[in-house]
Amino acid sequence: MTLVFNDVKPVPQTHVMIIGVGGYPYLLGGTQEKPNQLSGIDGLGQLTSPPVSAAEFYSAVLDFHQSSSWTRSLGSVELLISNPPNTNAVLQGVQYEAPTLNNIRNAYHAWRSRCDSSPDNVAIFYFCGHGLEKGEHFLLAEDFGVDPNDPWFECFAFDTTRLAFHTCAAKTQCFFIDACRQLTASLLTHIVPVTPLQNPSLRTADCPYNLTVKASAMNEAAYGRKNEASFFTKALINGLKGDAAMLRDGEWQIMTSSISSNINELLQQVKPSEGYKQRCISTIGDTTQILKFVNPPQVEVNVYCNPDEALSFASLTCTNLKTKDVQSRPPMPDPWTVNLPAGIYRVEAQFNAAPYVNAHEHIHAVPPVYNQKIQCL
Amino acid sequence: MMTATMSTTMDKNSSLQVTTASHHPDFQNISKLVEIRNENYEIVATKWISGLSYKSPALEPGVYVVSISLSSGDKKEKVVELQPNEDKPVQIDFSGISPRETQEWAYLAKNMGRAVNKSKSLINEIIIGSPVAQIDNIEAKKWEFINSSWQVSGVQIPNQIGPEGESFVLDIDQSMQVLQVGGGGIPWICVCLPPSPRLRCLIKPSEGPVDAVHPLDITVSTENWKAESLLALLTSGSINRAKSLMKIEQAERLLYDKVADPAAAAIGGYYLLKMSALEQMHDWANNLANWFQWMPDGAIIHAWQLLKKADSKQEVVDKKVRERFLQAIQRGIPIYTEGLRLLYDGLKLLSYSSSDSDAMDNAIKDALKHMQAYVQAVDWSQETTTFIAVSPDQPGTGK
Numbered sequence: 220m221t222l223v224f225n226d227v228k229p230v231p232q233t234h235v236m237i238i239g240v241g242g243y244p245y246l247l248g249g250t251q252e253k254p255n256q257l258s259g260i261d262g263l264g265q266l267t268s269p270p271v272s273a274a275e276f277y278s279a280v281l282d283f284h285q286s287s288s289w290t291r292s293l294g295s296v297e298l299l300i301s302n303p304p305n306t307n308a309v310l311q312g313v314q315y316e317a318p319t320l321n322n323i324r325n326a327y328h329a330w331r332s333r334c335d336s337s338p339d340n341v342a343i344f345y346f347c348g349h350g351l352e353k354g355e356h357f358l359l360a361e362d363f364g365v366d367p368n369d370p371w372f373e374c375f376a377f378d379t380t381r382l383a384f385h386t387c388a389a390k391t392q393c394f395f396i397d398a399c400r401q402l403t404a405s406l407l408t409h410i411v412p413v414t415p416l417q418n419p420s421l422r423t424a425d426c427p428y429n430l431t432v433k434a435s436a437m438n439e440a441a442y443g444r445k446n447e448a449s450f451f452t453k454a455l456i457n458g459l460k461g462d463a464a465m466l467r468d469g470e471w472q473i474m475t476s477s478i479s480s481n482i483n484e485l486l487q488q489v490k491p492s493e494g495y496k497q498r499c500i501s502t503i504g505d506t507t508q509i510l511k512f513v514n515p516p517q518v519e520v521n522v523y524c525n526p527d528e529a530l531s532f533a534s535l536t537c538t539n540l541k542t543k544d545v546q547s548r549p550p551m552p553d554p555w556t557v558n559l560p561a562g563i564y565r566v567e568a569q570f571n572a573a574p575y576v577n578a579h580e581h582i583h584a585v586p587p588v589y590n591q592k593i594q595c596l
Numbered sequence: 597m598m599t600a601t602m603s604t605t606m607d608k609n610s611s612l613q614v615t616t617a618s619h620h621p622d623f624q625n626i627s628k629l630v631e632i633r634n635e636n637y638e639i640v641a642t643k644w645i646s647g648l649s650y651k652s653p654a655l656e657p658g659v660y661v662v663s664i665s666l667s668s669g670d671k672k673e674k675v676v677e678l679q680p681n682e683d684k685p686v687q688i689d690f691s692g693i694s695p696r697e698t699q700e701w702a703y704l705a706k707n708m709g710r711a712v713n714k715s716k717s718l719i720n721e722i723i724i725g726s727p728v729a730q731i732d733n734i735e736a737k738k739w740e741f742i743n744s745s746w747q748v749s750g751v752q753i754p755n756q757i758g759p760e761g762e763s764f765v766l767d768i769d770q771s772m773q774v775l776q777v778g779g780g781g782i783p784w785i786c787v788c789l790p791p792s793p794r795l796r797c798l799i800k801p802s803e804g805p806v807d808a809v810h811p812l813d814i815t816v817s818t819e820n821w822k823a824e825s826l827l828a829l830l831t832s833g834s835i836n837r838a839k840s841l842m843k844i845e846q847a848e849r850l851l852y853d854k855v856a857d858p859a860a861a862a863i864g865g866y867y868l869l870k871m872s873a874l875e876q877m878h879d880w881a882n883n884l885a886n887w888f889q890w891m892p893d894g895a896i897i898h899a900w901q902l903l904k905k906a907d908s909k910q911e912v913v914d915k916k917v918r919e920r921f922l923q924a925i926q927r928g929i930p931i932y933t934e935g936l937r938l939l940y941d942g943l944k945l946l947s948y949s950s951s952d953s954d955a956m957d958n959a960i961k962d963a964l965k966h967m968q969a970y971v972q973a974v975d976w977s978q979e980t981t982t983f984i985a986v987s988p989d990q991p992g993t994g995k
Binding site for chain 1: 633635636637639658659661663669673675676677809832833834835836837839870871872903904914917937941944945946948949968971972974975976977
């Protein structure tokens with residue numbers, strides 16, 4: 220059973236398919252490893268990040284459902300996850316299935332069929348796992364390598380699948396692919412069959428609201444820390460949760476273009492200390508709303524004084540100019556970190572005695588972090 | 597009732613006089629998005645301007661956020677307090693954006709594969725990218741596609757590219773042309789050149805991931821700044837901004853004005869395709885393809901216009917689409933990366949369509965194979981088609 224959420228109604232809805240492949244039994248370190256027979260597969264092995272990434276994406280999808288944030292209510296979620304050996308299941312109490320090619324294919328067609336039920340449906344596809352590229356982005360299913368004589372059978376041609384999905388009636392189609400796109404030595408010496416999950420047809424015109432985001436550029440890798448969600452998935456979730464939100468018509472909205480135009484900046488924000496090793500590539504058509512929030516997204520505001528010593532004598536306040544809500548802090552030696560809804564604030568430092576002088580600044584606090592230094596001399 | 601109305605009218609007696617500044621005269625013509633938000637976080641004014649100043653409508657006294665966004669992704673803003681009866685000057689200065697005045701056009705108008713500053717305060721900035729060093733012994737060549745073969749000629753550029761980069765101007769006439777830069781141990785990289793009597797070029801060390809991107813970043817731009825800004829926004833996925841910069845009828849005009857500027861017409865055509873504004877393309881994509889037979893982009897745009905249109909004469913359409921895609925291949929390499937993507941996707945669709953019949957169309961099969969080499973070598977983040985190659989017809993081999 221890959222359908223882990225089913226609330227399909229005869230109205231336009233959001234239908235989601237999530238795949239996280241971490242356990243590859245036939246690759247290096249797998250439970251049925253075939254190292255000698257699969258020597259040409261360039262050392263591909265087990266991945267700890269994809270199951271966590273898929274689980275976190277799934278949790279975010281449900282959070283949006285619970286907060287009624289989906290522009291089109293959540294109708295269904297297909298979930299396929301495999302864990303590497305000796306790791307715990309990532310979602311307790313959720314009965315998901317292994318992302319074998321057959322399961323992926325079946326889930327894809329079931330998901331596609333639901334998406335096809337209305338042009339106003341929103342289709343969301345998420346994949347995290349091994350990927351390789353040679354004129355086509357190949358995504359590797361869990362059972363990749365089951366037949367050492369034809370190891371390339373258990374993968375699917377993503378780009379062609381994406382092209383084929385344009386025939387689906389859903390006008391909003393979002394695909395998030397968190398996988399490497401490197402050309403390996405073995406790919407150079409193999410002719411890999413291009414097998415999509417569905418064949419495209421010449422009558423496939425682009426859907427109006429296409430958003431296809433890949434976590435890496437051509438010939439580049441996607442990264443993540445062990446046992447954590449990948450950098451791309453963290454960035455994507457942060458963006459969807461509000462870091463990419465824009466205020467339109469009184470609502471905080473996530474548009475498809477909010478993700479495409481911000482994804483690289485979001486990625487840098489989740490791993491600023493690790494340089495700039497990963498570039499996302501987006502393909503987008505026209506833009507449309509997929510999520511909406513009543514409340515503004517949260518911003519981490521850090522308030523400093525100049526000179527630093529003034530903090531020990533400063534009574535600090537942040538006043539939201541719209542709501543008039545006031546946050547305050549008594550004098551303390553450390554900078555003040557406060558989480559605030561995005562908005563325009565008056566940030567003020569008040570002193571009881573010289574040499575410091577009362578001072579204020581107006582700030583425009585936007586996600587994820589805003590730093591403000593107040594001149595107090 | 598009357599009192600309330602008068603009070604409201606009297607309240608709105610202030611305004612903001614926004615001026616933007618930069619060193620280079622090009623800034624005057626480059627599109628900038630002005631947005632003004634009030635204390636309630638509502639947008640009270642928004643407008644793309646091409647001059648240097650903007651006067652807001654009458655505003656109530658209060659606090660306002662004034663922001664200027666560029667198509668490069670850069671954004672600067674100020675929070676200001678507006679007093680009653682005040683016409684407050686707000687200056688937003690972009691003059692520090694580029695290390696050299698002569699390169700400002702690239703930093704102001706183009707995506708350059710770098711981390712842009714969307715931060716709102718100085719200590720909010722994140723320093724990203726490796727320190728850039730000087731790159732020596734650089735050479736450049738210009739290739740032209742004449743009678744189905746690539747002819748090479750020399751181009752004079754500085755042979756040292758310092759951290760700030762080097763900029764120069766090329767006169768590119770209406771033919772399929774490619775700038776190739778490399779040498780000195782660096783793989784050769786090719787950039788397709790849109791026609792322009794004053795095509796701006798900037799070559800600088802890349803700020804992208806080391807060992808992943810080419811060491812050199814090459815940015816080119818015509819002086820049609822509005823079309824170039826639209827291209828930058830489309831490439832970065834900023835569709836909302838693209839839509840506010842250019843209405844459909846303005847893009848329609850770009851396509852209409854193909855004789856004056858075929859490169860801008862192609863940008864307009866790609867935008868209209870993206871917006872599915874097929875009727876507004878009229879027969880002008882067909883004309884672009886027919887009248888500029890050196891340019892692959894017109895053929896690609898026309899093919900996709902036909903593909904996207906539902907038509908009862910399906911076989912006729914399919915034949916024309918096939919013809920257009922093969923024409924595009926014969927003409928060289930699409931100038932714009934969007935064209936390359938559409939050409940490759942179109943050929944793939946045709947290959948599936950023809951595989952339904954007895955045998956796969958050999959011409960399409962060959963074209964797809966030909967394009968696969970480019971697809972593998974291209975940098976998809978660039979606006980103009982940019983790929984590693986020892987010569988334009990040998991993509992993927994830079995050394």
